[in-house]
Amino acid sequence: xxxxxxxxxxSAVRGVVGDEHMTRVxxxxxxxxLLALLNDYLAEEGFAVRIExxxxxxxxxxxxGDYAIVVLDVMMPxxxxxxxxxxxxxxxxxxxxxxxxxxxxxxxxxxxxxGADDYVAKPCTPRELVARIRAILxxxxxxxxxxxxxxxxxxxxxMWPEQxxxxxxxxxxxLTSTEFSLLEVLLRHxxxxxxxxxxxxxxxGRPHARHDRSIDVHLSSIRxxxxxxxDGRSLIQAVHRQGxxxxxx
Amino acid sequence: xxxxLFWKFFAFIxxxxxxxxxxxxxxxxxxxxxxxxISAEIDAGPGAGFRVDAAAAIVRYAGISxxxxxxxxxxxxxxYAVDDAGRDVLGRPVAPDLLARVRELQHxxxxxxxxxxxxxxxxxxxxxxSAGRESLARPPASRGPGPGPNPxxxxxxxxxxxxxxAPLIATLLASLATALMLAWYVxxxxxxxxxxxxxxxxxxxxxxxxxxxxxxxxxxxxxxRDFDRMANRLQASMDGxxxxxxxxxxxxxxxxxxxxxxxxxxRLKFGQQEPAIERIEEEIVRIDRLVGDLLKLSRLEAGELxxxxxxxxxxxxxxxxxxxxxxxxxxxNREVIWDHETPGTVIGRPExxxxxxxxxxxxxxxxxxxSREIHVETTIDRGHxxxxxxxxxxxxxxxxxxxxxxxxxxxxxxxxxxxxxYGLGLAIARRSxxxxxxxxxxxxxxxxxxxxxxxxxxxxxxx
Numbered sequence: 001x002x003x004x005x006x007x008x009x010x011s012a013v014r015g016v017v018g019d020e021h022m023t024r025v026x027x028x029x030x031x032x033x034l035l036a037l038l039n040d041y042l043a044e045e046g047f048a049v050r051i052e053x054x055x056x057x058x059x060x061x062x063x064x065g066d067y068a069i070v071v072l073d074v075m076m077p078x079x080x081x082x083x084x085x086x087x088x089x090x091x092x093x094x095x096x097x098x099x100x101x102x103x104x105x106x107x108x109x110x111x112x113x114x115g116a117d118d119y120v121a122k123p124c125t126p127r128e129l130v131a132r133i134r135a136i137l138x139x140x141x142x143x144x145x146x147x148x149x150x151x152x153x154x155x156x157x158x159m160w161p162e163q164x165x166x167x168x169x170x171x172x173x174x175l176t177s178t179e180f181s182l183l184e185v186l187l188r189h190x191x192x193x194x195x196x197x198x199x200x201x202x203x204x205g206r207p208h209a210r211h212d213r214s215i216d217v218h219l220s221s222i223r224x225x226x227x228x229x230x231d232g233r234s235l236i237q238a239v240h241r242q243g244x245x246x247x248x249x
Numbered sequence: 250x251x252x253x254l255f256w257k258f259f260a261f262i263x264x265x266x267x268x269x270x271x272x273x274x275x276x277x278x279x280x281x282x283x284x285x286x287i288s289a290e291i292d293a294g295p296g297a298g299f300r301v302d303a304a305a306a307i308v309r310y311a312g313i314s315x316x317x318x319x320x321x322x323x324x325x326x327x328x329y330a331v332d333d334a335g336r337d338v339l340g341r342p343v344a345p346d347l348l349a350r351v352r353e354l355q356h357x358x359x360x361x362x363x364x365x366x367x368x369x370x371x372x373x374x375x376x377x378x379s380a381g382r383e384s385l386a387r388p389p390a391s392r393g394p395g396p397g398p399n400p401x402x403x404x405x406x407x408x409x410x411x412x413x414x415a416p417l418i419a420t421l422l423a424s425l426a427t428a429l430m431l432a433w434y435v436x437x438x439x440x441x442x443x444x445x446x447x448x449x450x451x452x453x454x455x456x457x458x459x460x461x462x463x464x465x466x467x468x469x470x471x472x473x474r475d476f477d478r479m480a481n482r483l484q485a486s487m488d489g490x491x492x493x494x495x496x497x498x499x500x501x502x503x504x505x506x507x508x509x510x511x512x513x514x515x516r517l518k519f520g521q522q523e524p525a526i527e528r529i530e531e532e533i534v535r536i537d538r539l540v541g542d543l544l545k546l547s548r549l550e551a552g553e554l555x556x557x558x559x560x561x562x563x564x565x566x567x568x569x570x571x572x573x574x575x576x577x578x579x580x581x582n583r584e585v586i587w588d589h590e591t592p593g594t595v596i597g598r599p600e601x602x603x604x605x606x607x608x609x610x611x612x613x614x615x616x617x618x619x620s621r622e623i624h625v626e627t628t629i630d631r632g633h634x635x636x637x638x639x640x641x642x643x644x645x646x647x648x649x650x651x652x653x654x655x656x657x658x659x660x661x662x663x664x665x666x667x668x669x670x671y672g673l674g675l676a677i678a679r680r681s682x683x684x685x686x687x688x689x690x691x692x693x694x695x696x697x698x699x700x701x702x703x704x705x706x707x708x709x710x711x712x
Contacts, residue, residue, distance in 0.1 A: 031503055037510035044517050101502065102541055105600075106553075123506035123537055125530075126513035210569065211600040213557070 022048040023137060024066055028058035028084065029073040029099065041126040047133075055084040062088050068140070069133055073099040073122070074111050082110055089115040095136045095177045099124075105213075112217040117178040118204055119214070135205025140164065140177045154190045155249030157226075157235070159183065168226055178203060179222050182215070183246075186236065191248035193239040219244055252443075255436035263428035270420055291351060292379035297363045304328040304377045305367040312370035313338050330367075330375045338375070351378050438462060438469040445476060452552075454484035494547040498540045505540070508533050542673040545604075546658060549680035554598055563593045563636050563705075566603055567627060574610045574623075583614060584622050591627035593636045595705045597685045602705070605681040605689075606638060608674035609701045613642040616699065629707070636705045643698040647691065655691045678703075 025047045029035050035051040042049045050067070052058040055076050062070045070088065074081030081098070088096060095117050100108045102121035111119060120132050152159045156169040161184055166173040175183065181203035186194055196215050200208035208215065223234045229247075237245050291297075307316045308330060316330055317339055330338045331351075337343050355364050355376060365377045441461040448456040457480060458473040512529050567587065574585045595602070613623045626639040647655060654660045656679040659672045682689045687705040694700050 031506070034503070034507050034510055037507060037514055041510060041514050041517060044514070101499070101544075102537070123502055123509050123533075126510050126517075211603060 022046060023068045024048045024050065025133065026058065026062055026067040026070045027051045028055060028062070028070065028076075028081075029053060030055075030076045031073075038126060038129070042130065042133075045130050055081060059084050059087045062094065063091055065092075065094075067094070068137060069095040069097060071097045071099065071129070071133065072116075074107050074116075075099070075101055075104075075122075082107065082114060085111060085114045085116055089176075093174055093176050095140055097132055097136060109213060109217060112214055113221065115176050115221065117176055132206075136177060138205065139181045139203070152184070152187045154187055154246065157183075157187065157246075159187055173225060175222065175225065178218055179225075182218055183222055186244060186246035190246045193242040193245040195243040197243075199243065215244075252436060252440050254439055255432050258432035258436050259428050262431050263424060266424035266428055267421075270424060274417075291347070291354070291363060293363050297379035300328050301363055301365045301377050301379050304330065305365040308367045308369045308375055308377065310370070313375075328377060328379045330377050332373055332375055343380075347380065351376060435469070438465070438473060442469075442473055442476060445480070449480055449483065452550075454480055454487060456480065491547055491551050494543060498544045498547070501536070501540050505533055505537055539673070542677060546673060546677050546680065549677065549684065552684075554601065554684055558596060558598055561595045561597050561599045561602055563595050563602075563627070563638075564590055566599060567606060567625065567638060570603060570606045570610060571625060574607065574614060577611075578614055578623070581614070583617060585610060585614070585625060586622050587625045587627070589627065591629055591636070593627075593629050593707060595636055595685070595707050597705070601681040601684065605678040606640075606703065608678040609638075609640045609689075609703065612674055613640050613644070613699070613701070616644040617642040634707055636707050638703045638705075640701045640703075641694060641698060643696075646693040646697060646699045649693065652691050652693070656689065675701075 023046075025042055027035055027038055027042075027049060029038075029051075030053050032053050035053060039049045039051050050061065052061055058070075058072070061067075062072075072081055072085060072088075074085060076084070085096060085098065088094070093115075096115070098108075098111045098116040098119045099122045100111060100119050102123070108119050108121075117136050118132060120129055150160075150162075152161065157166070158168075159166045159180075164177070164180055166175055166180060166183065182199055185199055185202045195208075197208040199215050200206060200212075203218075204214065219236055223236050226235050228234050233247070235247055237247060239245050304316060304319070307319055313330070320328060320330075320339055327341070329341065329343060331343055331348060332338070335343065335345070335348055351364055355366065363378060367375050367377055369375050438458075438461070441458055445456050445458045457477045459477050462470045462473040508529070512526055512533070515523075515526060568590070571585050571587055578585050610623065610625070617623055621643040624641040626637075626641065628637045628639075629635070630637070651660075656675050658676040660676075679689050682703055682705070685705055687703060689701065689703050691699060691701045
């Protein structure tokens, strides 16, 4: 937990200084030729890239805390990409973007359940990849430009968006960056349902695709972390055809 | 439940046994009844011989009067003593045909010992024989009611038959049991083979019959083992094909991903709107779509299903599909029209159902004649058990003999060569619909064009 908190603080710090320094991206994939091309592309786009074609080394590198985001291919042989994801998540809530095979829902859903922030289906255009990376980073690096350290509060839930910090019933909540953003959107609209499309636009930075279960998977993970209310209900309710709602206490 | 074959086998075997029983029983009955007939005329039993001998001795040594006295006192079967004129000494009536038979037998070389000729004390010749049962007791009807004394010989006919019923029932039961066993013995392995064949035909190649056959050794068991060998080979080849398709598709994606990264890099570095690059990007997307469809099909055929099962609002789903399709259709100056929206719920995987209906609608759009409308009809049958979606186009239709081929991969109707696509859409649609226990069929419309009908089973609405 301490390592986690450290990690969070470091990335928060980097967020503030990130304007001068290049954002560091860790690419983990077993296709070296593709890595070389993506390396060039991301470098052109202004990222500092580290490529790693071995998942085990990739996990160690990811946990070093030097990177703002990990792009992880979950279809790697040897150390399974999903395993790598699990290992990183054991110690860090850092942003993870996973690459999945197009049409492979099982990997995608499993990856999201294991805490990946979002996914890109492979093959994808590098432009798409960069857009996804930027969308995730934008959320995590919403720096405190407006210096008001306002806390959002509803019942036992308190969130400090500027610090990417959340508490539930006095205990710190460990949320991935996507989970944090989703909960933040719900909290800002507490007592009202928010459509899946709004949630997707605001938290994932992309429109909701039909039959995409990403939002549901992320929200069920948040529900698990929040536990249930004394009356057995969950704090987050699905509202038929309208989306999700954070209950007002 | 036993199958039809079992009952046929059972019926044949049992009938055969019954026929055998009837044949044997009737031959017994025939011989017995012949003996019956003889004894009805001339008592041929061992007692009769003894009695006839005794009577002959009485006639010879004591005379006719002594015989008369003996015959009247004796309770046993009647012994007749007939003189040359054919009259019985006691005046009892003797049927002429019986007498004729006695005389005939008397003169044959092997005369039965139950007929004796004796010279009486009075010097007349007498033929002595014992006649039992009915012959004399009941004179032929033509003679009228003659004074026939009941000879009362032997037990009555009814008493002789009853004890035969028990062995008869036992025989029937035994034959029933053996027929059942035999039929079961033959029909059972055939039955398990049939179930196995059914499973294989249904796509389940994992089924084997060896465990059912066990150590049995005969042609049926061999057939079972042959089936297993066939299933093994089929499974190996299907698995191989599936793996090949999957691997090839998968392996094609890596170079595609590199190609995409490379063209992206070229665009980024040189920043120009080069039409050739655009062409490359378009083709990459095309190939990627094909690979995606191939993978989807191979997954469907392997029984891997996409998405999660849930309650699907068909009205909403069809509306989504049509909204998307119309977006494209309008660009082509066509329109998809849904005549009557039908609310209904199906349990299924929305992504697969969406894809299936979308593929059918797209197919209709592709083949519809220019600036015509595509009509979609939805209905629910009276029993609320099936949700039907019909997609009707006014295109050229498909030749009748090619209709069944429409849903096989890579099929394209002869005149459809110009249209864009790989012929995978309808194959994927069929697999997806069949995975939902539904059916998809195509037919030519009377007014021209093709009608594709998707029927999906609905779950009974819970109270």
